[in-house]
Amino acid sequence: MRVLRAALAASLVAALAACGSSKPEASPLGMAVGSVAKATIGRVTARRAPAQAAPAPVTRADLEKFGVPILRAVIPVRSADALLTITDAKGGTLTWSTTDGTTFTQRDGVLIQTRGLGPDLMSAQAPSAAALRTDGGTHQRVYYFLGENDGTTRRSYDCTVTAAGTEEIEIFARAHKVEKFTETCARPQGSITNTFWFEGPVIRKSKQLASGGLGFIDFERVID
Amino acid sequence: MLHMPRRLLAALAVTTAVGGAPALAEMTRSLNVNGTTGLIDLPSGEAQDDAAFTFTTALLGPTTRATISFQFSERLSGSFRFQTWRDWDNVIPGDAKLTDRSFDLRYQILKESRYLPSLTIGLIDFTGEGLFSSEYIAATKGFGDRVKVTAGLGWGRLGTDGSIGQPFGDRPALAESDFGKPNVDQWFRGDAAPFAGVEVKLTDTWTFKGEYSSDAYLVEDGERGQIERNSPFNFGFEYQKGPNTRYGVYSLYGTEVGLVFHLILDPKNRATGGVMGAAPVAVKARPARASDPDAYDGGWVTQPDAGPLLRKNLAKRLAVDGIVIEDLAYTATTAQIRIRNNRIDAGAQAIGRTARALSHVMPASVETFEIVPVVNGIGASKVTIRRSDLEELEFAADNATLLRQRTTISDAGPLPANAIGGDGLYPRFQWSLKPAFRMTEPLKGDLGLRLSASYDIQPGLVLAGSIYGRVIGNVDRTGEPSDSVLQPVRTDSGRYAKYGDPALESLTLAWYARPAADIYSRVTVGYLERMHGGISGEVLWKPVDSQLALGLELNYTKQRDTDGGLGFDEYDYDVVTGYVSAYYDFGNGYVGQLDVGKYLAGDTGATVSIDRVFVNGWRVGAFATVTDVSAEDFGSGGFDKGIRFSVPLNWALGNQSKNSFGATLRPGTGDGGARVDVDGRLYDSIRDYHTDALDPEWGRVWR
Numbered sequence: 020m021r022v023l024r025a026a027l028a029a030s031l032v033a034a035l036a037a038c039g040s041s042k043p044e045a046s047p048l049g050m051a052v053g054s055v056a057k058a059t060i061g062r063v064t065a066r067r068a069p070a071q072a073a074p075a076p077v078t079r080a081d082l083e084k085f086g087v088p089i090l091r092a093v094i095p096v097r098s099a100d101a102l103l104t105i106t107d108a109k110g111g112t113l114t115w116s117t118t119d120g121t122t123f124t125q126r127d128g129v130l131i132q133t134r135g136l137g138p139d140l141m142s143a144q145a146p147s148a149a150a151l152r153t154d155g156g157t158h159q160r161v162y163y164f165l166g167e168n169d170g171t172t173r174r175s176y177d178c179t180v181t182a183a184g185t186e187e188i189e190i191f192a193r194a195h196k197v198e199k200f201t202e203t204c205a206r207p208q209g210s211i212t213n214t215f216w217f218e219g220p221v222i223r224k225s226k227q228l229a230s231g232g233l234g235f236i237d238f239e240r241v242i243d
Numbered sequence: 244m245l246h247m248p249r250r251l252l253a254a255l256a257v258t259t260a261v262g263g264a265p266a267l268a269e270m271t272r273s274l275n276v277n278g279t280t281g282l283i284d285l286p287s288g289e290a291q292d293d294a295a296f297t298f299t300t301a302l303l304g305p306t307t308r309a310t311i312s313f314q315f316s317e318r319l320s321g322s323f324r325f326q327t328w329r330d331w332d333n334v335i336p337g338d339a340k341l342t343d344r345s346f347d348l349r350y351q352i353l354k355e356s357r358y359l360p361s362l363t364i365g366l367i368d369f370t371g372e373g374l375f376s377s378e379y380i381a382a383t384k385g386f387g388d389r390v391k392v393t394a395g396l397g398w399g400r401l402g403t404d405g406s407i408g409q410p411f412g413d414r415p416a417l418a419e420s421d422f423g424k425p426n427v428d429q430w431f432r433g434d435a436a437p438f439a440g441v442e443v444k445l446t447d448t449w450t451f452k453g454e455y456s457s458d459a460y461l462v463e464d465g466e467r468g469q470i471e472r473n474s475p476f477n478f479g480f481e482y483q484k485g486p487n488t489r490y491g492v493y494s495l496y497g498t499e500v501g502l503v504f505h506l507i508l509d510p511k512n513r514a515t516g517g518v519m520g521a522a523p524v525a526v527k528a529r530p531a532r533a534s535d536p537d538a539y540d541g542g543w544v545t546q547p548d549a550g551p552l553l554r555k556n557l558a559k560r561l562a563v564d565g566i567v568i569e570d571l572a573y574t575a576t577t578a579q580i581r582i583r584n585n586r587i588d589a590g591a592q593a594i595g596r597t598a599r600a601l602s603h604v605m606p607a608s609v610e611t612f613e614i615v616p617v618v619n620g621i622g623a624s625k626v627t628i629r630r631s632d633l634e635e636l637e638f639a640a641d642n643a644t645l646l647r648q649r650t651t652i653s654d655a656g657p658l659p660a661n662a663i664g665g666d667g668l669y670p671r672f673q674w675s676l677k678p679a680f681r682m683t684e685p686l687k688g689d690l691g692l693r694l695s696a697s698y699d700i701q702p703g704l705v706l707a708g709s710i711y712g713r714v715i716g717n718v719d720r721t722g723e724p725s726d727s728v729l730q731p732v733r734t735d736s737g738r739y740a741k742y743g744d745p746a747l748e749s750l751t752l753a754w755y756a757r758p759a760a761d762i763y764s765r766v767t768v769g770y771l772e773r774m775h776g777g778i779s780g781e782v783l784w785k786p787v788d789s790q791l792a793l794g795l796e797l798n799y800t801k802q803r804d805t806d807g808g809l810g811f812d813e814y815d816y817d818v819v820t821g822y823v824s825a826y827y828d829f830g831n832g833y834v835g836q837l838d839v840g841k842y843l844a845g846d847t848g849a850t851v852s853i854d855r856v857f858v859n860g861w862r863v864g865a866f867a868t869v870t871d872v873s874a875e876d877f878g879s880g881g882f883d884k885g886i887r888f889s890v891p892l893n894w895a896l897g898n899q900s901k902n903s904f905g906a907t908l909r910p911g912t913g914d915g916g917a918r919v920d921v922d923g924r925l926y927d928s929i930r931d932y933h934t935d936a937l938d939p940e941w942g943r944v945w946r
Contacts, residue, residue, distance in 0.1 A: 039675025039695075107525030112638050120521025124638060131638055134946065137517030141945055144640035163641050163942075165518065168511040168832075169589065169858040171643055171942040232516045 077102070079191040082242050089242040090115045091190075092123055094136070096234045102241070123236070128215075128222030130229065130236065138232025139165050146178070152200050152217050154182035160204050164230040174231070176204035176211070188216060188224060190239045195223050270391055270444050271483060273452075276301035276491070276503045277367070278310025279322050279347055281381075282440035282454045283477045283493050283501070285401070287393040288361040288383035290351040291507075293317045294855070296863060296888070298506040304499035305329040305469050311886070311908070312347075313863045315855060318354075321865060322347040323886050323908055324368075326375065333468040344910035345371040346884075353382075360384035367399070370425050370884065371910065373417040374462060377401040378431050381438075391442040393454075398431050403459035404475055406434035420874055423881025423911065445480075452493075453478040460496065473497035487514075510861035513894050518589075518859075518946060523599050524560070526637045529607040529630075541575025541608040550663045553604055558666065560600040566593055569617045569668065569702060572659035578605050579613040579659055581622060588860050588893050590616060590932050594626050595944035598633055605630075615655050616932040619755040619923055620703030621763060622655025623932035624787045643942045652934050654760045654787055664702075671699045679711065681718075682906035689716030689740075693748070703755040707922075708770075712745030720744075728876050729914040730802070730816050732774065732843040736912070738805040739773055746807020748773055753923055761786045763925045772920040775800040775843070776811065783925040785826075788934045792926055794824035800843070800919050818845055820919065826926050828935040832856045836926075843917040846870035850883075850916065858940040860891030860903060868916030880911025 082089050082102070090103045092115070103115035103123060111127040121135035127148040133140045144161040157179050166172030183199040197216040204211050213235075216224040225238045272289040275281035278299030280289050291297065291314040299310045305328065312322040324345045331341045349365030360382040368375035381395030395401075399414070414433025417426055440454030454477050463469040479493025479501065487508065493501040530538050543549050554571045557580065561568060565586025572579045578601060584593040594614050601612050610630050615622040632649045636642040679693035691714050697707040722741035725734035739746070751769035758764055763783045770776040777800030785792035798821065802814040822840030829835060838850040848870025856862050867884040874881040889905030930936050 039677070040673045109525075109528055109638070114525050116522065122522035126638065134522030135520065137513075137515055137519055139517060139946065141942060142638070142640050142642045161640060163643070165942055165946065169518070169940050169943055171641070173641070 079193060079241070082191065087242070088240075090123075091237075091239040091241050092117075093237040094229075094233060095237075097136070123238075125238075128225065128238075128240070130225075130227040130238070133229050133233070133236075136229070136233055138230045140230045140233075141165050141171065146202070148215075148217075148220065148222055151180055151202055151215050151222075152182075152198065152220070153180055154200070156180040160202075162228070162230065164232070166231075172231075174206065176206045178202050178204035183214075186216065190224065191241050197223050270385060270388060270442070271450075271489075273442065273450065273481065273489065274299055274312070274505050274507075276303060276493070276501055277308060277322075277347075278312050278324060278505075279349065279365070279367075280320070280363070282393055282442065283452050283479060283491075284456055284458065284495065285393070285397075285438050285440055285454050286349070286363065286365055286367075286379055286381050286395065287391075287440070288351070288353075288363045288381045288395070289355075290314060290318060290320060290349075290361070290363065292509065294510050294857070296508045296510055296861075298508075299503060301501060301503040303495060303501040306463070311888075313855075313886075313888070315863070318351040320349055321886070323910075324375075328463070328467070328469060330469050331467060335467065343368075343371060343374055345369075345375050346910065355384065366430065367401075369430075370423060370881075372422045373426060373429070375400060376417070376426055376429065377458075379438075389444045392439075393441070394437065394439045396435050396437055397457050398433055398435050399429065400458050400461075401438065402434040402436040402457060403461055404457050405436045407436060409433055410435055421881070423874060423877075423879065448483050450481045450483070451478070452481060452491075456496070470496065471498045477501075508890075510857045510859070510863070510890075510894070513859060515896070518592075518893075518943070520587075521563075523596055523946070524603065526599055526633050527603040528634050538607040541606075543606050543608070544573070544575045554663055554666065556604045557600055560603060561597060564593065564596045566597060567668065568666075569620075570658060570662040570664055572662040573605070573609065575608045577611040577613065578609045579615060579625075579662070581615040581617050581658070581662070583617050588891060589858065589940045589943045589946075591937050591940045592943040592946045594628075594937075595946065598628050598944075602630060602633060617702070618928045618932070619705070619753075619765075620699075620701075621755050621757045621929075622658070623929050624937075625651075625653050625655045626937075627651040627653065637945075642945055646944060647938070647941050652787055652937060655757065656760070669699055669701050673697050673699075678714075680904070681711075681716075682908075687716075687718050688906075689713045689718050691716070704753070705755075706752050708750035709748045710745050711748045713740075725914075727878055727914045729844040729846070729872065730814070730818075732802060732816075732914045733912055733917045734878070734914050735774075735805065739807070742805040743773070743807025746773060747809070748807075749922065751922070755923065755925075763929055765923060765925055767921050767923065770803065770809070771798075771800065771922075773807070774803055775919045776803050777801055777817070777919075779919060779921045781925055783929065785926065785929055785933065790828040790830070790935060792826040792930075794826065794926060795822075796824065796840075797821040798919050798921070818843060822918075824926075828930075830935075832858075832939070834930075842868070842870055842915065843919060844872065844914045846872045846915050848872075848916060850918075854887075856936075859894050860889070861894060862887075862889040862905070864888070870916045872913075872915035877913040877915040878911065880909070880913055883909065883913060883916035885909035 087104055092103055093100045101117045105113050106116040107114035114122050114124045116122045124132035129145045131143045131145050142163045146158045150156050150158055160176045160178050162174045164172045181201050183201050185198050188195050188197055195218050197218050200215045202213040211228050214226040215222050223240055226235050229236050272280055272291055276284055280291055281287040293314055295314040297312045301308045307327045310322050310324040314320045326343045328341045332339050345368035347367045349363050351363045353362035355361040362382045364380050367377045377397055377399030379395050379397040379401050383391055383393040385391045411431050414429050436457035438457040443451045445451055456475050460472045464472040474497030477493055477495050481491040483489045489505040491503040495501045532539055558568050567583040569581040569583055582597055587593040597614050598612050612628045614626045628650050636646050674696040676694050680690050682688040691712050693709055693711045695709040697705055699705050718740055719737040720740045721737045723737055725731035727734045749770050751767050753767040756764045761784055765781045767779045779798040781796045783794040799819050801811040802816040804810040804813040820841050820843055822838040824838045827835045832855050834856055835853045841847045850868040852864055852866035854862055854864030865886045869882050885908055887907040889903045891903045
């Protein structure tokens, strides 16, 4: 073990402390996101957060100043809480990004891809937003993850939508009157439930599965 | 040993045919102190998870065992063990210490099912000096999810206590001339004795193990007086810390205490759970042709500054991913970009990133993207992607499969005549000074510093060299001359280590080319490696979508002086070596190779090897070389054989880098079956961008 540890240490040293003619390459960080977003949106707290002092809480007024749409994403298994801005829009398909190069793509608010999280959701056959607020509606949902040995892992579910009443929720000090719908999806190995809070036809808040390794992500549309 | 690979292949065939038994409530398939699946000192009927790579160190009274094991397929696993007996001179005068290296193989005949136990047949130390040799058949059955019971029958060492007779006849003694060869004549011969054990899961992390051993420890107890074996019973506790480490402490044979540590790695899954690294930029959509027909006008091609400008913009976008443009050529409708992928571990992802960059930079009239990954200055393949497919499939369900169906991977073809070449790529000088680890045995190695430099003169032509100086380490540096009867082409390593520190490891001029479709070539001249210098030439035939590749290699080399300098006077030895090679990709990551030819010591023979290659860059394999050198002349080990592995650092760290850590381990080094160790052999560098390697990782094209 001592030697193996030495080997790993040596390789690490090699990776970290080597010197030579090639300069370190520019980090991809922040390339896609405007500097506007950078100023406030660095709230990807993640694991290193506890060591730092908590930043002053961001208020709705702070966010509105930028005049761009903002989505909040919380990934419990990563202890990550981030505010996202749009970096790509193709019709109703919006790609939202953190400043550190993680993206979440939603089609009318329904998550179809993630990138930069490790076990990413590479693509999905997902229902439309309209289908997700049809009480009693059924559909098939298929997730494609980047799985074992970098192969594509396919998970197919049969889903049923159930209306779960109306609620009043608060997002960054603004109250929204919403209708709650649950999408229960089953396959022989188990079932999962995605939850959507609709404000009219718009998904204001949701809890959606990203992948087996990442679990669920909570989204809140903060600024339209 | 030559027939071993055939057996491996047969085993693989069975594995693919029978896989997929229903999963039962499972306890960890734990390892024993010998680093193989089992109880404490004894094997069990179980197998590790497919592809598990484990490293075990055990301290058992006056004995140390260090073992690397690999679950080569679901049912077949192999182990390489390095064992040291101390107090070896307690009774018989001589060396105080004895070291021994051994190989094990085990095959799971039966997987556990509702009523039947798992059943494994195994060979321990089957090609060594026989000190640890034994064979067994062991069955294990779980009862509930907390208790497992194992029973088995052992021969050889495992048949030395409590024999029930000799079901398959006498066990002949192992002649010294047979050391290092498979001890076929002994297998399952002689006394057979039963053994048994139980494993109880106490909590999620703690396990109790107890066993009745049929190993009398005749050598250690009777002959050498190393330990006293007072009882056949062993028992102890194990603690599992996370998925990767396990510790054990045991009472052994009534008198000794045993300590063990296991490191358990899963090459299929990164320690970080997935590939980290920033998201790609979105594909840029072109305006609809109907709404903006002017955007699709191809007139831009005639603008003289278009090329350099496009190239510059592409270079800026690709630099983020460590991709360098070797060449760019275009017409109004097709762009061909030749890239050097310096950082991303998966070729498919580098191709996807390049296609995305092209979608941002190339004018709308360009519909076809041809991406040519370049390795050592030569195009390895050509990946042709339609831009409309990229736009259409970006957010489609199962977009990787759909894109692959519409993508063509073909021979790279010649460099287009209108290509705009590298910008500051040639000539280019680079150097680095890095700590470097050289591992020679499981517990032996050197940590030193390596100064490397390279000078890229033009595509495919590179001058490179390196100097290595040792800082600390425990490899043999006695400077004792080899007692080999053959030319000491390898066995003088102690002299090279002692007198050549620091040493010029290599200084070569290499020329790589692609003279015709599907044909690749290499010529390397200079100080090829630490011990030999000269000229090495190679030609490889490898169609992009072929599982088979054929190669031809011819070398003329002289043995270098041990001082690590420029001279060739010390040995006055020169030799022509050459090989005909066949490579075959069996699918699922199993790659085999057969080389036939003449080796460094002038011997002729053949090498068989099989490697399991993982998408993320992990590689584990075994090889064996048999030549016309007799076992006596070869020295310890009888013939050349060993295992090799390579672990990419990105697997452990989750980042994107192509650095790796690896080693080739042999039970004994002789001079027979040795090959000159030249950099840049063609097959492995080219294969990364051929369909057999790109298809399994194609999911990452959209990453």
